[in-house]
Amino acid sequence: MKNVALQEKVNNFMAGLIARNPNEPEFHQAAREVIESIMPYIDENPIYQDEKILERITEPERIVIFRVPWIDDKGNIQVNRGYRIEMNSAIGPYKGGLRFHPTVNLSILKFLAFEQVFKNSLTSLPMGGGKGGSDFDPKGKSDKEVMRFCQSFMTELYRHIGPDTDVPAGDIGVGGREIGYLFGQYKRIVNEFTGVLTGKGLKWGGSLIRPEATGYGNVYFAQEMLKTRGESFKDKIVAVSGSGNVAQYTVEKVNELGGKVVTLSDSDGFIYDPKGIDNEKLKFVMWLKNEKRGRIKEYAEKYGCDYFPAERPWGIKCDIALPSATQNEINGEEARTLVRNGCFCVSEGANMPSTPEAVDVFLNAKILYGPGKAANAGGVATSGLEMSQNSLRLSWTREEVDQRLHQIMINIHETCRKYGTKEDGFINYVDGANIGGFVKVADAMIAQGVV
Numbered sequence: 001m002k003n004v005a006l007q008e009k010v011n012n013f014m015a016g017l018i019a020r021n022p023n024e025p026e027f028h029q030a031a032r033e034v035i036e037s038i039m040p041y042i043d044e045n046p047i048y049q050d051e052k053i054l055e056r057i058t059e060p061e062r063i064v065i066f067r068v069p070w071i072d073d074k075g076n077i078q079v080n081r082g083y084r085i086e087m088n089s090a091i092g093p094y095k096g097g098l099r100f101h102p103t104v105n106l107s108i109l110k111f112l113a114f115e116q117v118f119k120n121s122l123t124s125l126p127m128g129g130g131k132g133g134s135d136f137d138p139k140g141k142s143d144k145e146v147m148r149f150c151q152s153f154m155t156e157l158y159r160h161i162g163p164d165t166d167v168p169a170g171d172i173g174v175g176g177r178e179i180g181y182l183f184g185q186y187k188r189i190v191n192e193f194t195g196v197l198t199g200k201g202l203k204w205g206g207s208l209i210r211p212e213a214t215g216y217g218n219v220y221f222a223q224e225m226l227k228t229r230g231e232s233f234k235d236k237i238v239a240v241s242g243s244g245n246v247a248q249y250t251v252e253k254v255n256e257l258g259g260k261v262v263t264l265s266d267s268d269g270f271i272y273d274p275k276g277i278d279n280e281k282l283k284f285v286m287w288l289k290n291e292k293r294g295r296i297k298e299y300a301e302k303y304g305c306d307y308f309p310a311e312r313p314w315g316i317k318c319d320i321a322l323p324s325a326t327q328n329e330i331n332g333e334e335a336r337t338l339v340r341n342g343c344f345c346v347s348e349g350a351n352m353p354s355t356p357e358a359v360d361v362f363l364n365a366k367i368l369y370g371p372g373k374a375a376n377a378g379g380v381a382t383s384g385l386e387m388s389q390n391s392l393r394l395s396w397t398r399e400e401v402d403q404r405l406h407q408i409m410i411n412i413h414e415t416c417r418k419y420g421t422k423e424d425g426f427i428n429y430v431d432g433a434n435i436g437g438f439v440k441v442a443d444a445m446i447a448q449g450v451v
Helices: 002-020 025-044 053-057 106-122 143-160 176-190 213-227 245-256 279-292 297-303 332-340 356-365 378-392 398-420 429-447
Strands: 062-071 077-088 094-100 129-134 166-169 237-240 260-266 269-272 306-309 320-322 345-347 368-370
Touching: 002 025, 025 053, 025 106, 025 356, 025 429, 053 429, 062 143, 077 094, 077 106, 077 143, 077 166, 094 106, 094 176, 094 378, 106 129, 106 378, 106 398, 106 429, 129 143, 129 166, 143 176, 166 378, 213 245, 213 320, 213 345, 213 368, 213 378, 213 398, 237 245, 245 260, 245 279, 269 297, 279 297, 297 306, 332 356, 356 368, 368 429, 378 398, 398 429
Parallel strands: 094 129, 094 166, 237 260, 237 320, 320 345, 345 368
Antiparallel strands: 062 077, 077 129, 260 269, 269 306
């Protein structure tokens, strides 16, 4: 009976949220997933209901939408739309990436900003949650075009951000090149060299391990999950999706721990290399994707392995799956295939890569399932460490940053275990991450009054 009453509370709350935020399916999906996890906890702790924390935490503190005009190489004027969602600053300045991709819209950015609040809370660093970006597509654009776009974007964004207000970073479509152009324009306008962006170059305020952080962190988190069942990466077959920054460093760390990665993908299809993507082959992938900006198909041509156009790698037999591409890349059917093929651990390098149906499949099968807000928090954790180094005017060594990152991922796993362990001993990492992240932010909001 209690479950029925709780489900009714969830449904009533979601009906209100959807009415207030129509046509935002990604945001609805992210909100429902969190609220279903935390509703039993809220039911047992009525102060959160009295203080209307759910209503407040799902409403962004501020949304900035602006026009971004720029001139292409042919001298034509182009117009894109820029966004910054400042979701929650209860535990620190807004913190979260900028995404440049044609699919970017308000719903996707609100989902990412909402997730970011809980993810940042889990790191235990003082960071609120935000997200931003534009529907601009850097693919196929010259460096000069990207620079002109970034300068125009920052000419509006600069007035909303600052090292103690809102600290953006990179995300899909925003790498070192874009962060450089954005930072240069901010510095020019404000005339200050500050830690206003993270993901900066090493020579101008960046942190060691930042490029590696999301991939490394996800593998560290998966390693902690595996330990709970007396397992490790050694000699395991691993399927990885994506071939960008997160996927590349995921492969590097899995190789270091003795696993064998057999897949990588991009938006055109995936490669299957049963011999394993060793460090030599990984160097080629890094050159192909980071410098040539080519397609993963070229890997198959070079190394003579199978390439599957317009498909995703989840039909390949593996022990461990590390989705590192984009949201909703594993559907229910693919999740069933993974479980059927003997996959016993899924840890998310991307944000919300599993559909709600896929998550249900993993939880019902009682495999190890690490949701993105916990498993891929290494990226933002190291951004937080970059902010610390900027404030202190210091640079830590590679080993020091890696050590701190590893410890943060161990702590996040411990938080998930504390809040997610069920009566039968099964650890529901979804509940653990959502409740663990929620409690810290909610308590801070209550302490700061109705603001």
